Amino acid sequence: MINIKYFGIAKEIVGNDVAFIESSTISVADLRQRMNEQYKAFKQIKGYMVAVNQEYAIDSQIINADDEVAIIPPVSGG
């Protein structure tokens, strides 16, 4: 089980602040793909940042169970 926290518009797309995915390990690239498939509106936040344990995670990074994952969409307001 991997715990994912959503920010900004990602929260609205998913409909929740926090959601789990049933998986013990997954790469960041696969997580992105899974999100894009599950939520069509994720296309709107393309280029979002994935953080694992409060650090920027590149696509090849492997996420393990109990890691703290955050999805941070781009924002333009000012």
Add this chain to the structure above:
Amino acid sequence: MERNRYIRHTLLDQIGENGQKKLSAAHIVLIGCGGLGSIAAPYLAGAGVGKITLVDADKPHVSNLHRQVFFDVSSMTQTKSQALADHIKILNPTIEVIVKEQMASKKNIEEIIKGATVVLECTDNIQTKYLVNDYCHIHNIPLVYGAIYKYDGYVSLFANVGKESIHLRDIFGTPNEDIPTCSEVGVMGTLAGLIGLMQANEAIKYITDAGQVLIDQLLTYNILDNTQMKLKLKKSYKNDISAIYQVSSYQSKSMCDITEITLEELQSERSKYDLISILEDYEHKDIDNNVKHVPLSTIHPEELVEDLEGPTVFYCMTGKRSIGLVRMIREIDSSVEVYSLKNGLKKL
């Protein structure tokens, strides 16, 4: 009286006389005087930043006043940059304030940023955020980034000491124009104030060497549950920013920008565009011998978007039908480069 102006600062071990001198010698360029910038500016002026340049061509609107609290109903005819300058000059007459009633663009960015110790990027325009980021990175100018969405805010400081310095493109590689803006979805007034103040705070700390600044870190703040995260950033953007800068126009492709081009503009760069006549069969006329003809009555915009191969100009008799079509296409996908020929065939 002036002797005591900064006494609450100079008493602090993290600022002191030395830090105050550094603030006095600093020049901060503040790009965008709206939700973030109009809050940051008075605090920077109060703190004694010696020179402040305010950049904005917009005028305050009554819908701005729930968060841009240093404007009022009497300042609606002035630009935000001028109204804010008037306010901070009275707040601190000892500092120099420069007003630039302009929107930052590739044309004026060099002139706007010239001589800056630190830049605060406070606009609500995604393209401007990348323009300022790229320019500051290339020219080694420290930049404080701020952005807000409804209840969430981001802050970071890009020190730009060299090519390895982390910047906006290491967080979000390319401008994403699909994210709704504050004017579309709303924003908590207090969030704009908090993030604008955090930007001012980072700039003051950076200049005075106080505490730890948000270099290589992105601070996220949610005002509904008060969660804060300090995310450690990594160098992830591999492209050469100077090359990107050369080819970028930093102009929004969205609906609010250019939807029409004139016959002269079309003809001067004819090879750049595909040209489609949307006139019906009975009225169709070619502009030149490289026109595709797709009558409007047969067009399904969703399918048409899929078929476009490059920047495309549509024309009709007066430019009315073609602009309607262009708006529909951009509604479907704002990044598609489609234009309407202004005044259609009337000018021919």
